[in-house]
Amino acid sequence: MKNIKNIFAVIGFLFVMASLVYAVQNSDAEAALVAASENVVDENTADVGYKISAIDIPEDLNFAGEAVPLDDPEVLERVDREFLVNTYWQSNAILLMKRAHKYFPIIEPILAKNGIPNDFKYLAVAESGLQNVVSPAGATGFWQIMRATAREYGLEVNENVDERYHIEKSTQVACDYLNKWKKRFGTWTLTAAAYNAGPGGIQKYMDIQKANDYYDLLLNPETSRYVFRIMAIKEIVSNPAKYGFDVAKEDFYQAVPTFTVEVDEPIGNWADFAQQYEISYKVLKRHNPWLREPHLNNASRKKYTIEIPNKGYYRESK
Incomplete structure (x- = not known):
């Protein structure tokens, strides 16, 4: 009986030892596989020459000349988020650069004439991507103007004509709106936030929280990101190479000369009107997106200015 027990003890000892050896061998194999996979990743990364890196935030970051309190860790994190999101959404960033080259020369002098800081051209970028889009709420055009606001500030909005799609006229309305609320809120940063949330919304936040600084307010998710997003877009579009973008001047979209x-x-x-100038209806609409119908009633005989592209830039209409 004792011999049988000894035999079982030996067998048990051998089983334990075999298990330990197997475990060690497997552990070594797994370690080798991990090391090999890491080497593959490193080699592939080296071959591609592409790295995903953290973003260095400019120490002198500001909006419309108003400094951003980067010494506040919560503010720094919010800034960092927008820089990362907008830098690594590369396709969108390049499209914004291309469109900015085409449309900023139209927007900039209107801002300057009205005393609006040049940084606000990036508000239009944040609002619409410099496209004539319509939001689910009905905000329209580059500056995302609501119908009631457009009419309040003198834009024509009806079935035939919607001047929210008119870049010069809508930019002027945006300037009037911004100047009005700058007088109320005192800073351009709060004024930009009011453009997004509405002046009543911002005032409500200020009253409830007893704070009058954008960076001290707990806002809705969209508005809390809004000014930071504008600043990130400004920095990236202004300094593409700094953020890894290789965009040449000839890559930018060009404005077509017009009369x-x-x-x-x-x-x-x-x-029929377009064919008189040897262009298509599509081209006419491209240059005059505020014309909303294939016809114009104009019973009041109002004078409209129609933009026509110079010859040689588009295919002749057939």
């Missing part, structure tokens, strides 16, 4: 024609009567068919 204007005055119209003060009804137009039965804009396609």
